[in-house]
Amino acid sequence: MKALVIQPAFGLENLAVAERPAPTPGPGQVLVRVRAASLNFRDLLLAKGQYNPKLQFPRVLGSDAAGEVVAVGPGVTRFKADDRVMNCFMPDWEDGPITDAVAKSTFGSDRDGVFAEFVALDERAVVTIPAHLTFEEAATLPCAAVTAWNALTAAETAPGTTVLLQGTGGVSIFALQLAHALGARALITSSSDEKLARAAALGAAAGVNYRTNPDWDKWARQQTGGAGADLVVEVGGAGTLERSVKAVKTGGHVALIGVLAGMGPFNPIAVLMKAVRLQGVFVGSRAMFEQMNRVITAKQIRPVIDRVFPFAEAPAAFKYMESGAHFGKVVMSV
Numbered sequence: 001m002k003a004l005v006i007q008p009a010f011g012l013e014n015l016a017v018a019e020r021p022a023p024t025p026g027p028g029q030v031l032v033r034v035r036a037a038s039l040n041f042r043d044l045l046l047a048k049g050q051y052n053p054k055l056q057f058p059r060v061l062g063s064d065a066a067g068e069v070v071a072v073g074p075g076v077t078r079f080k081a082d083d084r085v086m087n088c089f090m091p092d093w094e095d096g097p098i099t100d101a102v103a104k105s106t107f108g109s110d111r112d113g114v115f116a117e118f119v120a121l122d123e124r125a126v127v128t129i130p131a132h133l134t135f136e137e138a139a140t141l142p143c144a145a146v147t148a149w150n151a152l153t154a155a156e157t158a159p160g161t162t163v164l165l166q167g168t169g170g171v172s173i174f175a176l177q178l179a180h181a182l183g184a185r186a187l188i189t190s191s192s193d194e195k196l197a198r199a200a201a202l203g204a205a206a207g208v209n210y211r212t213n214p215d216w217d218k219w220a221r222q223q224t225g226g227a228g229a230d231l232v233v234e235v236g237g238a239g240t241l242e243r244s245v246k247a248v249k250t251g252g253h254v255a256l257i258g259v260l261a262g263m264g265p266f267n268p269i270a271v272l273m274k275a276v277r278l279q280g281v282f283v284g285s286r287a288m289f290e291q292m293n294r295v296i297t298a299k300q301i302r303p304v305i306d307r308v309f310p311f312a313e314a315p316a317a318f319k320y321m322e323s324g325a326h327f328g329k330v331v332m333s334v
């Protein structure tokens with residue numbers, strides 16, 4: 001079978017679609033024929049050696065896939081052939097709080113990933129695709145959507161609350177759609193006025209261009225009567241965190257998710273003076289994934305796919321993702 005492999009060293013130039021032995025399902029496993037997969041910023045970081053410096057080569061990359069079950073191993077009870085499924089980001093995190101052990105079992109980093117024509121998955125690490133979604137749409141959910149859902153629900157996002165989202169990449173656009181579904185008001189930033197218009201069409205109440213208006217924290221406070229947002233979904237990291245703490249209300253919540261704006265120093269004084277709850281979010285459990293899928297089904301939410309690449313052009317998909325031109329998710333059809 002074909003798989004997207006990185007070897008013998010880090011670097012996008014070392015990505016290639018290569019032949020690998022096809023897996024067979026062991027006890028408790030399902031064999032999934034992958035039909036689509038989606039890229040996350042993490043895949044770029046992984047390929048560049050900025051996520052897991054101890055990555056073992058050759059490594060099959062990828063954390064998000066959707067496909068159909070083609071065979072089941074001994075003892076499988078939850079799935080059967082032809083079921084349409086997606087993998088969980090952390091195969092060992094079924095429910096309850098995150099632990100050190102489950103956080104160290106992620107696809108495409110600690111073990112081979114799912115950018116392959118076939119994957120053998122523990123049945124407990126698999127969820128059913130909502131009936132209204134295509135394989136390509138479903139392949140966008142395991143990482144970005146579950147992360148957005150975890151951040152929103154941990155902050156008790158509900159009608160009457162305001163969330164501030166940064167940029168229009170995968171996590172932020174899911175956070176926009178899901179915040180809207182939860183009845184919250186969403187504010188969003190972007191480097192592009194055209195992308196802001198698209199976000200408004202998806203339900204954003206207001207948007208600001210963070211290039212032409214770098215004081216987006218002040219803008220967010222103005223948009224909330226001076227109080228600040230209830231939740232900031234922080235995907236920028238150290239480069240945006242100080243402004244996020246200014247943009248959130250006193251006693252509000254900042255979900256620390258990403259590192260898009262790079263690393264750097266951070267002054268924590270405002271966090272304590274405003275009694276901000278700063279919470280790291282690392283994707284989510286299978287239970288969160290299933291809970292989110294119930295809302296996606298009830299509200300008939302369709303993930304926003306920017307572009308679909310054929311699997312043979314996977315390295316080009318990585319380069320496109322790196323350009324930041326996308327709105328929502330970049331997908332590969334397998």
Ligand SMILES: NC(=O)c1ccc[n+]([C@@H]2O[C@H](COP(=O)([O-])OP(=O)(O)OC[C@H]3O[C@@H](n4cnc5c(N)ncnc54)[C@H](OP(=O)(O)O)[C@@H]3O)[C@@H](O)[C@H]2O)c1
Pocket residue numbers: 039040041042143144147166167168169170171172189190191192195210235236239240256257258259260261281282283321324325326328
């Ligand atoms: N902790 C977790 O569990 C978890 C899970 C998923 C992702 N992440 C992290 O979250 C971040 C987002 O991931 P993703 O997959 O959604 O990435 P993505 O789709 O590649 O997001 C790219 C977009 O982010 C926006 N952006 C870039 N720099 C920005 C800045 N300085 N300020 C505001 N927005 C900026 C840009 O939007 P515009 O073009 O609109 O400006 C860009 O197009 C990454 O750092 C990723 O590693 C973490």
